[in-house]
Amino acid sequence: MIERVCVRGCTVRGVHFAACPNFGDVDEDGCRGCVPTVARNGALICDRCRKRLLTLLEAAPDVIALIRSQADPLKAAVYDQEMVSGSASDAAPAPVRADLIDASDDMIRILRRWSGVRIVGLEPGEQSDAAHGHALDAVDAIVGMLDVLANDKAMILGLCADVIDMPPEEHKDAWTILRAVRRWPVEDTAFWAAQPCPEVACGLRAVKVIPPKREGAPTRYRCAKCGWEKHDDDDDGLWAVAFSKKEGKAA
Ligand SMILES: [Zn+2]
Numbered sequence: 008m009i010e011r012v013c014v015r016g017c018t019v020r021g022v023h024f025a026a027c028p029n030f031g032d033v034d035e036d037g038c039r040g041c042v043p044t045v046a047r048n049g050a051l052i053c054d055r056c057r058k059r060l061l062t063l064l065e066a067a068p069d070v071i072a073l074i075r076s077q078a079d080p081l082k083a084a085v086y087d088q089e090m091v092s093g094s095a096s097d098a099a100p101a102p103v104r105a106d107l108i109d110a111s112d113d114m115i116r117i118l119r120r121w122s123g124v125r126i127v128g129l130e131p132g133e134q135s136d137a138a139h140g141h142a143l144d145a146v147d148a149i150v151g152m153l154d155v156l157a158n159d160k161a162m163i164l165g166l167c168a169d170v171i172d173m174p175p176e177e178h179k180d181a182w183t184i185l186r187a188v189r190r191w192p193v194e195d196t197a198f199w200a201a202q203p204c205p206e207v208a209c210g211l212r213a214v215k216v217i218p219p220k221r222e223g224a225p226t227r228y229r230c231a232k233c234g235w236e237k238h239d240d241d242d243d244g245l246w247a248v249a250f251s252k253k254e255g256k257a258a
């Protein structure tokens with residue numbers, strides 16, 4: 008049986024063919040591994056590429072929301088209008104933070120392209136919450152189709168190039184999801200609570216505390232094991248007190 012290798016040309020770190028100068032004799036500066044990584048069962052990419060895809064796709068909505076919340080919506084609207092009309096009026100303020108608008112718009116276009124939805128950018132001055140929702144819908148659709156995409160060479164190479172690669176040298180001003188995530192890292196402030204799940208049938212220490220993404224929104228408490236979930240504004244318990252102790256940073 009012939010094993011398929013990752014179409015992205017991934018190699019196993021530290022594993023070399025006999026013809027490689029690093030075979031059996033490690034030179035730190037030389038080849039870091041030349042034996043191709045085996046593709047995942049039923050896919051054309053390896054496990055590592057798939058994990059990176061999922062991680063970056065899942066990070067995208069938060070990054071888009073963060074960018075959108077940093078871009079002043081009024082200025083964003085002005086900038087977007089200028090883009091549409093193609094001429095900047097003297098009276099209009101300079102399109103400051105244009106990079107923010109470009110990045111969030113490019114990101115949503117990437118996500119929509121791969122989710123099969125009509126490719127449009129964000130609405131002029133679109134608010135952070137709404138942008139987050141659109142991005143999440145697109146990500147859900149892509150993740151739902153990932154096994155199909157991962158079996159089509161052209162598709163999976165294209166998706167990976169848009170999501171887990173930096174833009175190619177000749178288009179280095181373009182945005183990919185990776186470039187935006189590196190530029191605007193979103194700190195994951197969620198943590199696992201040290202206290203056990205209050206569900207009697209569960210009782211496991213599997214409650215994830217998820218601070219709000221927006222100011223004033225409730226913190227969420229969700230058991231990863233049984234699905235028990237409460238919000239800060241559920242008044243049937245002092246949940247913030249019940250899950251005050253950290254077990255560790257949530258992955
Ligand atoms: Zn080698």
Ligand SMILES: [Zn+2]
Nearest residue numbers: 013017053056
């Ligand atoms: Zn790979």
Ligand SMILES: [Zn+2]
Nearest residue numbers: 204209230233
């Ligand atoms: Zn539970």
